[in-house]
Amino acid sequence: MSELHGKVIIVTGAGSGIGRETALLLAVQGAFIVAADFNEIAAKEVVSLIEAASGTADFYKADVSKGDEVKGLIDWTVERFGTLNGIFNNAGIGLVKPFLEMDPESYHRVINVNQHGVYYGMYYAAKKMVELQVEGTIVNTASIYGTMAAVGSFNYNAAKAAVVMMTKSGALELAEHGIRVAGVAPGFIDTPILGGNEERKNRLAAQHMRGKLIQPKKVASVVAFLFSEGATAINGQTIPVDDGYLSFKK
Numbered sequence: 502m503s504e505l506h507g508k509v510i511i512v513t514g515a516g517s518g519i520g521r522e523t524a525l526l527l528a529v530q531g532a533f534i535v536a537a538d539f540n541e542i543a544a545k546e547v548v549s550l551i552e553a554a555s556g557t558a559d560f561y562k563a564d565v566s567k568g569d570e571v572k573g574l575i576d577w578t579v580e581r582f583g584t585l586n587g588i589f590n591n592a593g594i595g596l597v598k599p600f601l602e603m604d605p606e607s608y609h610r611v612i613n614v615n616q617h618g619v620y621y622g623m624y625y626a627a628k629k630m631v632e633l634q635v636e637g638t639i640v641n642t643a644s645i646y647g648t649m650a651a652v653g654s655f656n657y658n659a660a661k662a663a664v665v666m667m668t669k670s671g672a673l674e675l676a677e678h679g680i681r682v683a684g685v686a687p688g689f690i691d692t693p694i695l696g697g698n699e700e701r702k703n704r705l706a707a708q709h710m711r712g713k714l715i716q717p718k719k720v721a722s723v724v725a726f727l728f729s730e731g732a733t734a735i736n737g738q739t740i741p742v743d744d745g746y747l748s749f750k751k
């Protein structure tokens with residue numbers, strides 16, 4: 502029996518890309534999955550795929566940028582499955598603009614989802630785990646852009662750098678409750694968030710050591726490891742899943 506068997510894990514942004522592949526993999530490894538997304542149709546599709554693979558899952562519609570909706574997600578999960586062992590705070594968006602056009606609306610839109618969404622997930626999940634006396638695991642999706650600047654990404658850089666530090670700071674404060682916090686920092690992953698411009702995608706692909714975009718399954722497998730017993734000594738760290746992106750310059 503898999504070590505994740507019966508563990509109740511929430512995946513935000515489960516409707517697409519990294520979240521979708523991670524929800525599927527964790528379910529195949531035996532976890533009970535709550536597929537959370539503001540795109541209800543996409544989240545339902547993932548649940549159907551999990552059930553078709555003999556896994557256990559349900560969906561919950563939530564906008565992670567809204568604290569009350571994330572609190573609702575956590576409460577509902579415990580009502581539905583009886584406990585909460587983990588959350589993958591992964592939902593995110595991009596909105597690329599030069600800094601001098603980075604008006605407050607464009608700035609806050611990305612901060613609200615990518616930074617505050619992760620905070621709400623960490624906060625409400627950790628409070629519930631402490632209440633239930635569960636020594637759970639929190640995994641956050643940061644980015645290579647949490648540690649390196651990119652043109653047009655002031656909002657995204659700021660949010661992902663915050664995720665890297667919230668992962669450390671949260672790990673430090675939650676350690677006394679037995680709760681572990683870790684993160685992944687993906688390079689460029691072949692998901693809909695990249696948009697459809699093939700020329701741009703080829704340019705981004707060339708920045709990895711092996712010259713290709715990374716498949717979302719490759720991030721999912723690292724996230725699944727972070728939830729596993731084998732990763733219990735990884736705490737506060739954000740692991741690059743970037744095919745060397747951060748390690749060289751062309």
Ligand SMILES: NC(=O)c1ccc[n+]([C@@H]2O[C@H](COP(=O)([O-])OP(=O)(O)OC[C@H]3O[C@@H](n4cnc5c(N)ncnc54)[C@H](O)[C@@H]3O)[C@@H](O)[C@H]2O)c1
Nearest residue numbers: 514516517518519539564565592593644687689690692694
């Ligand atoms: N694809 C990449 O190259 C890449 C690189 C580094 C980091 N990331 C990060 O990985 C995470 C997942 O991205 P992806 O590439 O799988 O993108 P994606 O667009 O394929 O999936 C994102 C999912 O999040 C959902 N979502 C967006 N905003 C939401 C909100 N406010 N509330 C609830 N759900 C919401 C979307 O509906 C979608 O299903 C994001 O945090 C992103 O910043 C992606």
